[in-house]
Amino acid sequence: MDQKITATLLELAAKSLLSSEPAVMHALEKIPRDLFVPLFSTAFLGGHKKILKAMVRVWPFHCLHLGSLKAQESYYDILEAMIDGLPIPPAQNSSSRGHKLRILDLRHNSNCKTTCSHVRLTFPFCLQSCKYSQHAVLNLENTQHRARCLGIGNSGSEVESAQGTMELLVDISLNNTLRTQQFLTFLCNKVEQSSGFLHLCCRDLQINRMSANKRILQILDLGCIDHLKMDQAYLNEIVTLFAGMIHLHSLSLSNTPFRSYKGRNFRFFLILLGQLENLQELRLSFFYLRDQLHKLLRVLPPHLDTLCLSFCGLSIRDVTFLSQSSQATQLRVLNLNNNNFFSEAYEPFQVLLEKVSGTMQHLEINNCMMTDSTLLAIIPNLNQCVHLRVFNFAFNPITMPVLKSLLQHLTSLPRLRHVIYPVPVHCYQERNFHHSLNRQKLAEVQAQVKAMLHMLHQDHVQWATYS
Incomplete structure (x- = not known):
């Protein structure tokens, strides 16, 4: 059968199921795997929070990505419902389907499919897996695989920990809006309650005035971040945050108060900037550099391909x-x-x-x-x-x-x-x-x-x- 016709039939089946929420909840244990993706897309666009939570709990694939899907309203409510559906700790998952989901990706990415194909070498494959953190699913599975190959025995608790670890990918914006604060509090609670089974991976971090909710910064693995945007932050705050961001790909700083440039703050900033070997994009705005640009250029990697210096007094x-x-x-x-x-x-x-x-x-x-x-x-x-x-x-x-x-x-x-x-x-x-x-x-x-x-x-x- 033609693939387009098959896709259309699956979409129609998903819409038909969603007409009765109790029927969907009851059928999730039995419906075929091929129906999960169109059912998820339809439920997400329709804002069916209870169904989304239940689907995450019994998701039959290794990964789940929002991809190009955009919620029409109550966006944070939908994200919270999906996060709440994560079966952690693993013992909480009593589904007959078993615990398949390992990576939940809540970022908007137009080039990403809902789930990655199961290309198997030694374990399921996902293009968006975290690469840097030692707590990442991919790194834990690699470590476990190498241990098996070398004949190094793992204790039962170590095996259970590696198999039960999950990854939550989410872009974070620290601002002072009430709903954002509520979402970040919810996120922190979920990570802390997971007892180490949930790895929070943030690739894109935006900070406006070093928001009052700094609790999230304490549970983030700063080594995961590759895009950082900070507005109205003092240079000493930037330097403090910089220390753990060794894989930064893009840096954007705007409206940095001039009085914070004095003495060692600027020197430490240059030292840390010089350690960002992967940096390709630097955007500075209202960052006064008159007659000091040579100091910045001296520490930047030679392969830098984007340089934006607006309102820098050059x-x-x-x-x-x-x-x-x-x-x-x-x-x-x-x-x-x-x-x-x-x-x-x-x-x-x-x-x-x-x-x-x-x-x-x-x-x-x-x-x-x-x-x-x-x-x-x-x-x-x-x-x-x-x-x-x-x-x-x-x-x-x-x-x-x-x-x-x-x-x-x-x-x-x-x-x-x-x-x-x-x-x-x-x-x-x-x-x-x-x-x-x-x-x-x-x-x-x-x-x-x-x-x-x-x-x-x-x-x-x-x-x-x-x-």
Whole structure:
């Protein structure tokens, strides 16, 4: 039978079952495995919390992922119901199906299926398994397998612990909303009540003002985290948290109070930053670095491919150091928005464009006081960036003739798809006063840009502006 027809029939069967909640609860022990995935998806989208809790308890596969599913409402209620269904400690699970579920993944991931295929080498396989923690299911099973191969006997309690351990994957955001606080409290209680059988794996951690609920940080394995975003945190708080995050892949810091940079805090920050060998993305915003960027670049890994330094007070000296750094020839994404370095000189930026030309795909230089003469000077260097897909240079004082010249020259870039350009200065009744924008003149500019793109056979490139 055609796979699409089979899938449709299974979906219809799932919807039919869900019309009677008691019938579903009764049938979970007996329904075929193939019906579990469509039944879970339908129950999740419909917000059937009791059914979801019961399904987690008897889930017949090694792993369960939310994947692309998004709840319409009561999202935390649904997550809590699923977590509450975890059969831990294992002795609590009296299901005739047996204890199959080992990994519950509550993150939204559009590329992830509800359950992984059972490719077996020595034990069930899951693409999203935690790799770093010693308490992770995969590592415990690997350790147990090696012990068997070497003939090292495990005690009954050790075997039971390895077999009963479960993994809960969840992204965590520490903020001060009441519902988030309630969910985090529930999560902490569940982990603590599991007596070590539940490994909480957080890959993406967001912290806003070091929320009052710091209890969750005490039970997290910081070595699991690969994405960290912190807003309005003092540098000493960042340094304290950094110490255990040795596998960090992406770091984002914003609105770090300047008065916390003093003395050893900044030195310790640089030391810990230098230990992040896997770091590929660094995003700093409102993080004052004027004439200190060289210290940062010195400790960053050379393979860094994303560097965003918005509102960092960068000087032309900092741009010079960036152009001379080992990271310059590897960067794919560079954001220097809201730094007034073009008011000093533009030659170092020309050198920087030459260095990044072999890899650069996304460039942002919004509100950097770039004038006509500067833009005309860097056009030849821009044309060398043959991989450039996105170019954003809004909120710079540019005239219409120079904007037209840029448009004509950028037609040579084969991969360019999105350009965000500034409103030309003649569209303002008073220069630099955005509230005096003449909408009619702006509409004429947009029409001219569209006509030029059509004439140059560049309709596939989207040119837009912020107004």
